[in-house]
Amino acid sequence: MDRRSYLQSIAATGAVSGLTATAGCLGIGDAGAEGTVLDPPEQDLSAAAHPSYGDEMPALTVPDPITGESVSTASFEGERTYLWTSFYTNCPDGVCPALTLRLRRAQEVAAVNGYGDDAAFLALTFDPERDTEPVLREYADQQGVDLDAGNWHFLRPESYESGKELLDEEFGLVIEKVPADDYENLEYQFPHYGLILLVNDRGIVERAYPNGPTVDIETVENDFEAVVTA
Secondary structure (H helix, E strand, C coil): CCHHHHHHHHCCCCCCCCCCCCCCCCECCCCCCCCECCCCCCCCCCCCCCCCCCCECCCCEEEECCCCEEEEHHHHCCCCEEEEEEECCCCCCCHHHHHHHHHHHHHHHHHHHCCHHHEEEEEEECCCCCCCHHHHHHHHHHHCCCHHHCCEEEECCCCHHHHHHHHHHHHCCCCCCEECCCCCCCCEECCCCECEEEECCCCEEEEEECECCCCCHHHHHHHHHHHHCC
């Protein structure tokens, strides 16, 4: 099965069972992939369409409407370890708030443990038509995100089409609008993926959590801390 077919087989809820992350020592061709800190995960996701353990993170440059600047993942190399996910604020099924929660909790731990300046948290909306700057600010407040920490970025593509193309070509995530027949207040929604990526300051993926909405929060926190403090 190729990477795209594998991902599509698990995509609708982003749920993959049995993913356990194990922290280890710096892997330079030993137990871990070259340039990684964590040992290989128990579940091999190398067949998936999205980047996984040991892969280079795709280079992205996407506007942050709250800071008014474009954010480039390349700028974090040698500077910051980061968590990345994709979401939309009108998510009606709890997937996106659960993804945001895991990034927000890692942000809190980074602040408490004193490595917030070495960390970044990137949440890319695939619904830029509705997720405007005021909407994202309100969502941050609702979800408990600390925008003043200077390490959280909401990434908003210039258009739905450009965001859709980016997620498809760089991550193998196929985003499509579908009618929101079951929700009176929504014109459309998205069957979408629950993917979270942990990327070290070399731009290498340390962990892919395709079951992001349900992955153990402490696992994400511990994995992140192990990488950023290595």
